[in-house]
Amino acid sequence: MSTAQHLAAIDLLRFREFPAEHGRSECGSEGPGYHMAELLTSDSFWEDDGTLWQATEEQYEAERDALAVLLADRWGPPQRFSLASLFERAVRAEAAEEGDEGEEIPEPWAQLSSAVPDLHLWRADGRWIALGVAQWDKELPFQLLAVVTETDPP
Known part of the structure; x- marks a missing residue:
């Protein structure tokens, strides 16, 4: 996929309605309040x-940084948002026993925190736009992800 296609x-995702249920789309995954596009996969x-x-x-x-330069022309410089502490919080919440006051991390942030160390993040037209490089495990492919969500980062 070329930069223009990215x-x-x-x-497309910025202006698309969010689905009522979690599922797959033609460009990746989506759910209530978010779209996640898999722009490149190694x-x-x-x-x-x-x-x-x-x-x-x-x-x-x-690739992420080059795309971020083009998006910065639209919305200004991105925020750099580390997901390391969010991952720690998600792991603790997952480990909490039923009935405990464990923290629930909303999507797409919980999913992202398990594979993306940090994001380039913008706020435009009431939605968050994020770029990140994901790897779900050491042997698995890298992915360049773009995320559009109405859910504020936790």
Whole structure:
């Protein structure tokens, strides 16, 4: 997918209604209050010695940063938003026994915190737009994600 296609996908999601249920869309996943587009997906790393993994991580971060420059022309510089503490909170909430006062992390933030270390984040037209590089596990592919949500970051 080209940069122009990435921008078109983000624009499409910015103005699309949010679904009532969680599910898949033509560009990724979605649910009440959010759309998540998988803009790029790498190959997996099952037999890699770490060399390809490092190069792919750098490539995906460069793709994110280049797209962020174009979006910054629209909405100004992004906020850098770390998801590390949110991940810790989500893990604690998951580990809490039923009946405990565990914190519930709303989507898409809970899902993002399990695979994306940090986001480039903008607020435009009443919605949050985020870019991040995800990897769900060391052997699995990297993904360049764009997220549009009406749910404030926790």
